Amino acid sequence: MTDPSPTLLLRRVRATAADAAGVTLDLDALPGVQLGVMPGWLTGEPLAAQGVETEMPNLPTIDLPPADVTPWVLRVTAPQPDCLRLVLAPAGHPDLVDDGTGRGIVVDPAPAPVALGAEEAEAHVAVTAGHLSLEVGRAPFTLLLRDTRTGAVVLRTSDRLRQVAGLLTAPSALTDGEGTTLNLELGPDEDILGFGEQFGRLVKNGQLLRLRSEDACGTGTGLAYKPVPVWHSSRGYTGFVNTGAVVTADVGHSRPSVLSLGVAGDAVDLYVMTGPDPAARLSAYTALTGRPDVPAPWAFGYWMGRCRYHSSAEMLEVARTMREHEVPADVLHLDPDWLVVDRLNTDFIWNTERFGDRKQFVTDLADEGFRLSVWELPYLDPASPVFEHAEREGYLVRRTDGSLAGIQKTPTPDGRMRALLDFTNPDARRWWQEQHRAFLDDGVAVFKTDFGEALPDDVALFDGTPANEAHNLYPLRYNGAVSDAIREFTGRTPLVWGRSGWAGSHRYPGQWGGDAESTVAGMQATVRGGLSYAMSAPGFWSHDIGGFFGPELTPALYVRWTQLGALSPLMRAHGLRPREPWAFGADALGICRDWVRLRYSLLPYLWQVAVESATNGWPVMRPLGFHFPLDRVARTVDDSFLLGSDLLVVPVFDDADAPVERTFYVPEGEWFDLQDDTCFVGPGFHTVTVPLDRVPVLVRAGAVLPRVDVDPSVRSTDDLLDRPWRLHAYGSAAAERRSFVGFDAQPCTVDGEVVRHG
Structure with a gap:
């Protein structure tokens, strides 16, 4: 037998107490060990209590670990009908007393709270709330959720799954130095969907996903710009882990009948929404986490961008050429060339040499019927004239050792560090928001909130956000700050165009699918990413028509991607090289113009869908299973x-x-x-x-x-x-x-x- 590890398995219910808000169960966590080369777990409990097959001829010698008890707690509440919140944490953990809003993901902790009851039986404690009954096994500790209307089991932990000697292969819950893991049993025909903007197959069974917002450098790298710890089960529930920590979702990858959820923290804050279809459950999820406003009608028009337009004259020429070719369009996007210091830096210093007077430029575009979109990111270059001020005022993120933090995993072109704004500092957030005011006063319509995935892991944020949760919460706070500024300074419905995201990011439309490759594979991955994101972050999502980078884009693929874009929630063409339809020849121009006009003809329908989606917390772009779940x-x-x-x-x-x-x-x-x-x-x-x-x-x-x-x-x-x-x-x-x-x-x-x- 291997030496005992610091791993603890949650094994017993010790006591139960109910109050006006919920039910608390005191648990015993016991040290757990594995038997060397033989998979499976053991605790210090008697072998018979653990189900060990002692008659196995090749059972190795077993030395049980100590049975020392560490107190843990399961807190169960019902914030709304057909929804339970399960907080599993060490005794005294702050999540046990937080109403769920502490991370800023949940915005309404109890939209319509339901009273809970607890009934004690010999083998389990039954916690009931409306039509839900959660059976908590006493020894061993297990979870089994039923819908009392049908008697169907909706969710259960995987404690009954064993290896040949009877050892547990997937204990209900365990914790170690790496984090806390909850193991759920997958049913024979159960499909799992979601987990944010994942570019692989929509059904996640067989996949291993690490949910950490990354500068994915494309749609084929296995990384994700907008992972979200929200998933749907075809058994009739939606799960949401309320955390900023990295979540590892092993969906039948390591063990074919186990959905293993590993949270890189010392607690699991899990919401379970049940209901007949994903639509109802997403409505419940967004009742907790918020719903987006409907963007203005112009947002549903055709957007055109390029990395990069180098001058106002170049952009105005594009605008005039669009009109000459009679292609409807509403927005022209300006990437980083509007900055003087423009390589992974945003200091809001307008480049008048290239783009002249900003207000006049916006007016000139408006004369052609266009609105202006402007790029930004939340990083500052030490070469910027405002860097010293931001550092002196404490606006920039610091590491745990007190040094200034620099972006990670996103390379800089000159080797210099890039600092990050600390959006948890109210003064820093306000300073950043104020930088947008003059742009909005001049008529800028929307900001493309690019990047945001590069916060290091060893940071000490102003508000004390735990370092293990800061990284994934950063995109949510960044996009929220800009969206709130637009609302405040203009009084209109805000719109950003964000690349990074986490749970709750759907509140801040819109988002786009990042830097897809200009290939058929890139287009396919884009659709998969949008459908996966729709099941976790419902709202207004889109993509770069033509892909952002890669091999020279063929005219035919540009046409095919434009057709996709014309029927997407929002429609934007953008890439490293020209994406204007006339750049691909007369035939492509003619076909693309027809599809853009088709989109514009559907504007009233798109508007109905947008209103319906925002009202109910649904995506505009929907997998077929959204409306046909059976x-x-x-x-x-x-x-x-x-x-x-x-x-x-x-x-x-x-x-x-x-x-x-x-x-x-x-x-x-x-x-x-x-x-x-x-x-x-x-x-x-x-x-x-x-x-x-x-x-x-x-x-x-x-x-x-x-x-x-x-x-x-x-x-x-x-x-x-x-x-x-x-x-x-x-x-x-x-x-x-x-x-x-x-x-x-x-x-x-x-x-x-x-x-x-x-």
């Missing part, structure tokens, strides 16, 4: 998606000009092609031949889409705000729907003829 095929599909509930978008992943065969899955019901009314019946797979100027976009039977006519005179969404809407009804059962939400966010009635399809 369809085992639909919930695995990650090469197509729903835009709202009525449009099924089937991107074509190809970089050639020739027509392509595309096989795709259609859920239950009739679905009509948006462009030619071809009917597809589901559930089932269909194969079509798709020329370059088409992708399958299907409308659900029964849907009524509000649309607006778009002609060559339309320059931007502003030209559509007062145009009449035309209703398109699909299928024989289409409702006579007339009531919608107008662009002023007020109910409106659409009169006139209804165009019927199918």
Whole structure:
């Protein structure tokens, strides 16, 4: 037997107490050891109590570890119906008395609290709240959650899983010097989705994910810009670990029937939302963590950017050329060249040599019908004139040894360190926000809040945030500071364009999928990342049309990516090299213009989806399983998606000009092609031949889409705000729907003829 380790296994319930707010169970944690080469765990309890098969012929000699008890606590509360909060921590841990809002992820600790009861039985303690019953095993300590309406087990720990000698392979909960782990048993047909913006397969079974916000350097590196410790189980629950610490999610990777959640801290603060479908459970999750406001209508237009535009003259020429080619567009984005010191630095010193007077530049763009988006990041270069002031005032992050912290894992072009703003210091946060005021006064519409993933792990933040939680909370605080500044200084709905994120980041729209490679693989990974993020951070997400970097982008792939972008929640083209549609030839320009106009014609529908999503805490871009959770095929599909509930978008992943065969899955019901009314019946797979100027976009039977006519005179969404809407009804059962939400966010009635399809 190996020497005893500092690992503790939670093994027994010692006492139970209930109060007005919840139920507290005192637990015994015992030292645990493993038997050398034989997998499995042992404690100092009698072998029979541990289920050891003592008759095994090759059972090695067993020396039990000491049975010293370390007190732990399980605190159970019910912040809203069909939701339990389980805090598992050492006795006296601050999480046991925190209402959940301490990290800034949860913003409403108890949207609709439910009273709990505790009933003691010989083998377990039953904690009940509404329709939920949590059975806490006494010895051994286990968790089993039931929905009392059906009797179904929704979630259980994995204590009954053993190896051949009867040793535990996945104890319910254990803690060691690395952190605390909760092990859950995966059902035979249970699928796990979520964990933020992951670029692999949508169903996470078999994957090992380390949830740490990283400068991922692309979508194919295995890293994630916006990991989120939120996941969905097809058994009917959604889990959320309320932490800033790194979470390791082993989804049947190491042990095929175990979802292992390792938190790099000494406690697990777990919320479990149950419900019939992901939609209901995301509504519950966002009731706790907040919901985004609906961006202004112009945000749903076409955005154009490039890394880099080098002058105001260059950008104005792009704006005029867009108008000459009669391509509708609303936003031009300006990357770092607006700065004087512009290599991984933002000090808000406008480069007048390149871009002249800022207010005049914004006005000149407005004359062409464009709004301005401006890049930033939360790092300061020592070469900046404001660096000394920021350091002297204590605005910059320090390490635990008192030295100035520099960014990690993001290389600098000159070898100098880059300091980071400490957003937990109220004075520093306010100083950073104030730097935006003049830009907003001059008419800047949106800030691209780039980077934010480079905070070191050994930091001492102003507010005392534990070092192990500071890194992942940094993007949330950064984007929140900028979003709040826009709201305060302009009085309008704020909008940022963020790359990094964590749980709660969905409150600050929008986000984009980072630096995708300009390849078919990059496009495919982008869609998967957006669908995965939708299940954990519902709201307004998008991507760089054409990808950000890589091999020379073929005109055909640019067209295919533009088609995807035209049916995405937000639409922005951006990359290291030109992304303007005329840069890819006359044919690509013509096709892309048609798809941009199609998007603009769908603006009224996009607006309905946006309002619905923000109201309910849902994503705009939705996996098929979001609305068809009982369809085992639909919930695995990650090469197509729903835009709202009525449009099924089937991107074509190809970089050639020739027509392509595309096989795709259609859920239950009739679905009509948006462009030619071809009917597809589901559930089932269909194969079509798709020329370059088409992708399958299907409308659900029964849907009524509000649309607006778009002609060559339309320059931007502003030209559509007062145009009449035309209703398109699909299928024989289409409702006579007339009531919608107008662009002023007020109910409106659409009169006139209804165009019927199918």
